[in-house]
Amino acid sequence: MAAPxxxxxxxxxxxxxxxxxxxxxxxxxxIYFTTSFVFRDADHAAALFNMERxxxxxxxISNPTNAVLEERVAALEGGVGAIATASGQAALHLAVATIAxxxxxxxxxxxxxxxxxxxxxxxLPRFGIExxxxxxxxxxxxxxxIRPNTKLLFGETLGNPGLDVLDISAxxxxxxxxxxxxxxxxTFTTPYLLKPFDHGADLVYHSATKFLGGHGVAIGGVLxxxxxxxxxxxxxxxxxxxxxxxxHGMDFQEESTVAxxxxxxxxxxxxxxxxxxxxxSAFQILQGIETLPxxxxxxxxxxxxxxxxxxxxxxxxxxxxxxxxxxxxHALAKRLLPRGCGAVFSFNLKGxxxxxxxxxxxxxxxxxxxxxxxxxxxxxxxxxxxxxxxxDAALAEAGIxxxxxxxxIGLEDPEDLIEDLARALSAxxx
Amino acid sequence: MELRVAGNSAYAYTxxxxxxxxxxxxxxxxxxxxxxxxxxxxSRYLAHHGYAVLxxxxxxxxxxxxxxxxxxxxxxxxxxxxxxxxEAGTAALIGHSMGSLVALECAARxxxxxxxxxxxxxxxxxxxxxDLLEATMHRESDAHAMINAWSHSTYAHYPxxxxxxxxxxxxxxxxxxxxKPGVLHADFAACDGYKTGIERAARVKCPALFLLGxxxxxxxxxxxxxxxxxxxxxxxxxxxxxxxxxxGEKPDEVLDALVEFLRA
Numbered sequence: 001m002a003a004p005x006x007x008x009x010x011x012x013x014x015x016x017x018x019x020x021x022x023x024x025x026x027x028x029x030x031i032y033f034t035t036s037f038v039f040r041d042a043d044h045a046a047a048l049f050n051m052e053r054x055x056x057x058x059x060x061i062s063n064p065t066n067a068v069l070e071e072r073v074a075a076l077e078g079g080v081g082a083i084a085t086a087s088g089q090a091a092l093h094l095a096v097a098t099i100a101x102x103x104x105x106x107x108x109x110x111x112x113x114x115x116x117x118x119x120x121x122x123x124l125p126r127f128g129i130e131x132x133x134x135x136x137x138x139x140x141x142x143x144x145x146i147r148p149n150t151k152l153l154f155g156e157t158l159g160n161p162g163l164d165v166l167d168i169s170a171x172x173x174x175x176x177x178x179x180x181x182x183x184x185x186x187t188f189t190t191p192y193l194l195k196p197f198d199h200g201a202d203l204v205y206h207s208a209t210k211f212l213g214g215h216g217v218a219i220g221g222v223l224x225x226x227x228x229x230x231x232x233x234x235x236x237x238x239x240x241x242x243x244x245x246x247x248h249g250m251d252f253q254e255e256s257t258v259a260x261x262x263x264x265x266x267x268x269x270x271x272x273x274x275x276x277x278x279x280x281s282a283f284q285i286l287q288g289i290e291t292l293p294x295x296x297x298x299x300x301x302x303x304x305x306x307x308x309x310x311x312x313x314x315x316x317x318x319x320x321x322x323x324x325x326x327x328x329x330h331a332l333a334k335r336l337l338p339r340g341c342g343a344v345f346s347f348n349l350k351g352x353x354x355x356x357x358x359x360x361x362x363x364x365x366x367x368x369x370x371x372x373x374x375x376x377x378x379x380x381x382x383x384x385x386x387x388x389x390x391x392d393a394a395l396a397e398a399g400i401x402x403x404x405x406x407x408x409i410g411l412e413d414p415e416d417l418i419e420d421l422a423r424a425l426s427a428x429x430x
Numbered sequence: 431m432e433l434r435v436a437g438n439s440a441y442a443y444t445x446x447x448x449x450x451x452x453x454x455x456x457x458x459x460x461x462x463x464x465x466x467x468x469x470x471x472x473s474r475y476l477a478h479h480g481y482a483v484l485x486x487x488x489x490x491x492x493x494x495x496x497x498x499x500x501x502x503x504x505x506x507x508x509x510x511x512x513x514x515x516x517e518a519g520t521a522a523l524i525g526h527s528m529g530s531l532v533a534l535e536c537a538a539r540x541x542x543x544x545x546x547x548x549x550x551x552x553x554x555x556x557x558x559x560x561d562l563l564e565a566t567m568h569r570e571s572d573a574h575a576m577i578n579a580w581s582h583s584t585y586a587h588y589p590x591x592x593x594x595x596x597x598x599x600x601x602x603x604x605x606x607x608x609x610k611p612g613v614l615h616a617d618f619a620a621c622d623g624y625k626t627g628i629e630r631a632a633r634v635k636c637p638a639l640f641l642l643g644x645x646x647x648x649x650x651x652x653x654x655x656x657x658x659x660x661x662x663x664x665x666x667x668x669x670x671x672x673x674x675x676x677x678g679e680k681p682d683e684v685l686d687a688l689v690e691f692l693r694a
Binding site for chain 2: 004005006007012015016017018019022046047050051052053054055056062063064066067068070071074075078079080081082083084226227228230248249250254255256257258259262263266
């Protein structure tokens with residue numbers, strides 16, 4: 001008997017979680033612009049509220065358009081389900097708030113997106129959650145930082161700003177030895193380039209604003225549960241394995257062997273914190289995901305061409321991209337990211353902050369803004385924008401030089417982008 | 431709820447309410463390589479609508495101790511021992527796939543303990559292809575992929591189980607992966623080795639509901655209808671466009687059919 005064929009990534013990008021609307025025949029995913037959903041009768045209402053039937057009640061908790069996005073991303077990641085959130089930051093907060101509270105501790109990579117660093121470093125301590133930051137390559141430091149009250153290990157697939165590649169299987173092994181889950185921010189890689197669950201991660205989230213959407217029109221996040229972590233066996237998560245007074249005494253692990261985390265995240269986190277995604281945003285992000293495989297392939301192809309060009313320029317001091325042999329994670333990247341290391345990277349321009357400013361201002365195609373993962377190419381010069389208050393010494397400590405330029409490579413003709421960079425490099429010398 | 435059955439710990443989910451032996455009991459029996467959580471919605475509903483629910487983890491599965499049982503007959507005996515341990519006199523048995531054979535066997539051998547049976551994704555014989563049976567022994571991950579692909583009829587489920595945003599196919603795969611090594615082969619060998627289905631079916635006197643998936647590639651509806659014809663007091667309900675994972679793919683329709691059957 002021939003083994004059945006499962007749908008492949010490109011097909012799932014178009015079909016997972018959605019089929020033609022059974023009522024209208026609409027082929028595209030309809031935007032269910034409604035706050036609430038009618039109950040068939042009183043018993044139906046009670047059953048929905050008590051999780052005796054699956055269905056929609058109120059769009060803060062779930063919405064049919066959002067559900068398509070959630071199931072599609074879960075399918076692409078190889079998880080058991082997902083929750084769409086108002087932003088990537090909301091997804092990170094939801095992940096933390098579901099399993100941590102006052103007195104909890106997190107071990108996180110030091111190489112994080114600035115927003116995530118702010119949340120962990122400054123905001124969560126106000127709510128009693130502390131974080132120890134470690135160098136992502138220092139496996140001994142990860143292990144040493146774990147305390148009895150640690151609830152989570154957290155890193156990015158490609159860290160900020162040097163594209164440190166997280167050794168997911170090694171960090172997951174450290175987490176699991178301590179009966180803890182590993183949460184990974186996979187925004188820069190998307191499941192097209194890397195599926196963290198295949199390497200041992202337990203929870204994954206995305207800023208869907210970036211490559212998943214790809215068009216730069218919608219803010220959103222998606223939190224995915226891999227369904228592999230045994231919260232009850234861990235013994236460290238009564239939130240998931242003991243009755244919860246806030247939801248009819250439900251023991252989430254008993255209710256769902258593989259999706260206890262997501263159940264609580266939705267039934268408590270979306271209900272109480274309320275950082276849900278608009279169905280219009282879910283629709284827009286779904287449109288992006290339909291072409292994710294094609295776009296990521298082109299993003300990487302263009303990035304490689306631009307890196308080759310920059311590598312030949314005398315004005316360029318160094319380039320941080322894990323596909324280059326000079327990158328400290330080159331070998332790891334070859335193993336984890338054979339399809340490419342994404343389309344966001346930094347390079348160092350020779351010269352001072354003024355040179356960086358001249359470079360930015362001479363560009364005509366690259367847009368100067370604070371985002372990445374758009375179909376259009378983007379650029380930022382941290383020393384004159386996001387980090388302009390910092391001294392050169394403080395910048396160096398953060399891994400940023402006065403001439404560091406971060407690029408997010410889009411889908412334009414690569415020769416046009418090369419011409420744009422050449423013009424800016426010339427202007428920077430002046 | 432933790433019980434002791436045949437010298438081992440036995441776990442049964444009671445649907446979010448304490449088990450009350452005074453209420454009519456309903457026992458949910460899962461299929462091969464699964465556990466009680468496949469019945470999350472249906473078992474929780476019945477527990478909140480006047481029934482005493484035991485959604486079991488069969489021996490060696492989920493949170494129950496012991497080794498997986500080698501035959502459908504042994505599993506049926508274990509269900510009766512579980513009823514004894516829970517001090518439940520009689521029960522309606524609801525079984526899926528392998529669990530449907532257990533319910534059938536139990537109803538035939540212990541008519542005084544079984545009020546009615548609902549058999550989901552049922553078929554007889556429940557033969558397992560040699561390739562798949564070999565894979566369950568030596569290549570569990572390949573077997574999981576095969577079973578998962580054959581168990582679902584679509585890549586989009588409305589509503590999802592246990593609710594919106596859950597990816598039914600991924601959840602089913604992870605649930606199989608959660609079971610201990612060896613459970614898969616024991617279960618599928620037990621299904622393949624069950625030879626007396628038609629004979630037992632003829633002895634089932636209680637009402638029997640056959641709930642079948644029109645697009646079931648694991649236990650085709652045709653084979654379910656053949657078995658139903660052998661049960662004197664049987665009703666067949668076929669769910670359009672449902673595959674083998676009926677509770678995952680059509681949770682509301684399954685619940686509605688069960689509620690109507692149990693009320694009759």
